[in-house]
Every structure is written in C-alpha cells, then in structure tokens.
Amino acid sequence: MYSEPRFLLAGDKGLNMEFGNEINEKINQKIRATTAAISQKKIPGIKELIPTYRSLLIIYEPLEISLKDLISQLKEIQEGLDSLKLPEPIVSVIPVLYGGEMGPDLDFVARHNNLSPEEVIEIHTSADYLFYMLGFTPGFTYLGGMSEKIATPRLKTPRTKIPAGSVGIAGSQTGIYPIESPGGWQLIGRTPLKLYDPLRETPVLFQAGNYIRFKAVDKEEYERIGALVQENKYTPETYPLLTKEGKN
Template sequence: MDENTRYMAAGDRALVMEFGNEINTRINEKIRAMTIALDQRKIKGVVEVVPTYRSLMIHYHPLTVSFQALKKQLVELEETLQEIELPAPDVMVIPTLYGGEYGPDMATVTAHSGLTEEEVIQIHTSRDCLIYMLGFTPGFPYLGGMDERIATPRLETPRTKIRGGSVGIAGKQTGIYSIDSPGGWQLIGWTPVPLYDPESEKPFLLKAGNYVRFESITEADYQKIKPQIENRSYRCNVISRQGGEIHG
C-alpha cells in the first residue's frame, strides 16, 4: 500500500481511498489506474466506483463483503497499479460562444486579470484542460490546467439559475454547467453542445481522465451547427493525445 493512501469508512456502505491532499495529475493517474483495476478485478460486493479530485469512493454491499475484507483486497490491488496501462486520453473540442449575452461575467474577468476580452478568450482556448471529475450536477466537468492569468474568484452571491452549457471560471478552475442550476462561477461563455442527455444511450458527453479543448465560435458558426444539435446529430471533434483526429 502507498504510504500516502488513506482508507476511510463512509457510512456502512462505502469506502474512500484518499490518494493525497492536493489536485495534480500524478494523483489523478493513480485514481484512473485504480478505477481500471477495480473494473478488471470485479471484486464481489462492489457496486459502484466514484472518482473525485484526490480520492475514490467505492460503494459496496456490506452483507456481501465487509469493510476490512474489502480494504484487504484493495490494498493488494493497489500494489499492482504499476502494471496497469492507462489508455491514451482523448481531447473533446467544445465549441463555445464567448462574451456578450453568453458570458455576462467576461467584464469581471477582464477587470480582474487586466487583460482584454480577446486575450482572455485566446488564453482560455489555448490549453487542453484535464477532466478530473464529474459532479455537482450530472455531467458537470471539473477541469484542471487553466492558465492562472485568467483565474478569477467566484461570485460573492451565487445566481439562483444558470443556463446549462454556460462556461465559467472559479478561482483557478474552469468548468461547464451541464444543466440549468444555481451556481457561483464567473460566466465567460456558453456552449450549445449538451453535456448531459438522460434519454441517450450514453447520457454523459465527457469522461474523467480525458481532456476538454475550448474552441471559440461566432454566432454564424453557431447557427450552422444549431440544426444538428437540435436533431442530436452533431458530434464534437475528438482528438487523441497521441496525435490524430478520431472523428468529427
């Protein structure tokens, strides 16, 4: 067992493996590897595995496997993580309309950063952001790797309703509201691409461990793809981190 890993009970039906106390790619790789290892091992009694920034919550049936028995198997499994080959992550290109009615807090971000709106957009679209986890609402991605030059504090008073698809900044993080919901992030843009579709065979567009690349589009661009989005035929471009476009 890694000396930094903590095993903690979360009620009588869940166990938390905590891999560290910070947000970084090394810890994320351990979480991804452990998730794959659990999927391969299929430990009896394990119901669901939920990855977060720095931990893994493992839900289990206590009448099938006890906390101590599960912990013993997890410790053994953790010692094999170096044998797990992580799949090359994909980059999902998310078309985004910035500023104006789509990004009502853009002025706040420019004032805080001292940059122009064009510079904020250029910086926000210049990096691939790692999807550390999905949470808060179904399909909401918590993204890491945003350039700190545009980091901006959350709103002092959260909004009671934010439009699904809104792209925001909160401190050093950026993310996308997957559905209409309350929230306190600074809104700089909006994507018309649904992140969550409960009627789809695959309801979540994004997956932890992959990346998001924001792509600035114009209103004219949006009008061109709008019919495809409405009839559910639109597909975001996906690029392999190993190089090459997978599909469009």
C-alpha cells in the same frame, strides 16, 4: 500523494480509498488507474465507484464481500497497477461562443486581469484542462489547469438562473454548467453541446480522467452545431493527449 492509500470507513457499505490530500494530476491518474483496474477485475459485491480529486469512494455489499477481503483485494490491485494498460487520455474539443449575451462577464474578466477580451479568449482556449471529477449537480465538471492570468473571483451576488452550457470562471477554476441552475461563476461564453442529458444512453458526454479544450466559434458555427446537437447528430472532435512522455 501518500506512499500507500488510506482506507477510511464511510458507513457500513462505504469504503473511501484516499490517495492524497491535494489536487494534482499524478493523484488523479492513480485514481483513474485504480478505478479501471477494479472495474476490469469485476470484484463481486462492489456496487458503485465514485472517483473524486483525491479519493475513490467504493460502495460495497458487506454480505457479498467482507471488508477484510475487499481491502486485501484493493491492496493487491495497487501492487499490479504499474503493469496495467490504460487507454491513453483523449482531448475532446468543446466549441464555445464567447462574449455577448452568451458570456456577459467576459469584459469584466478582461478588465479584472488588464487584458483585452480577445486575450482572455486566447488564454482560455490554449490549454488542455484535466477533467478531474463530476459532482455537485449531475454532470458538473471540475476542471483543472486554467491559467492564473484569467483568474477572477466569483460574482458577489450569484445569478438565480444560468443557462445550461454556460462556460464560467470562479477563482482559478473554469467549468461548464450542465443544467440550468443558480450560480456565482463569471460567465464568459456558452457551448451548444449538451453535456448532460438524462435520457441519453451515456448521460454525461465526457469522462473524468480525460481532457477538454475549448475552441472559439462564431455565431453561425454555434447555431449550426446547436441544430446538429438537437438532432443527436453531433460528435465532438477528439484527439489523443500528447503526454510529456509522448513528446520525448
């Protein structure tokens, strides 16, 4: 992480606030805190905030706030960041039906790592994944924190159609396809949750900066949850993340 954020110009209405040049949880926390502080302060002229792995892209209206004023307000926010009270991150539980037609590549992932399919599921469901950012397509989740024990390269030939809700592995990343799309990730399962629904009040189910945990369910449970999701009656289980500080 840089000692002070860099301010980079992204055109006449964009300012990119860069916090570091690596992917790590500390940088992401700082970005999350900065984003929350800017939203709380309601700085006039700020139109959009786009947090990513290591930076925050701010879209502003230069006729409502000058670049100079904007930067000085952002610097001020940085100084008061430590005293800012942020909501504790939460963990949302994502039910997944692993293997079979829902996860056609589970066996390949297992063989590739000299594990049994059950061991792959065990490893995949025993970590809290930091939801770093959304991007690429609407609702696509970039998750961090997967065990290298189940890392598997992408498919040599991408599939042309992957169903929404598919859970996959690409290298040492894991993620969920929010909409039907082409893609080259190894598919190990599928969730009945609708991560992305443009007609819902909050189009994306989870928020960057929080965590998710996968939970293996059987076919019956998958179908039961799926039916509730269809009727808009399913709320995913959540619990507070026990931070390292919290455990002490």
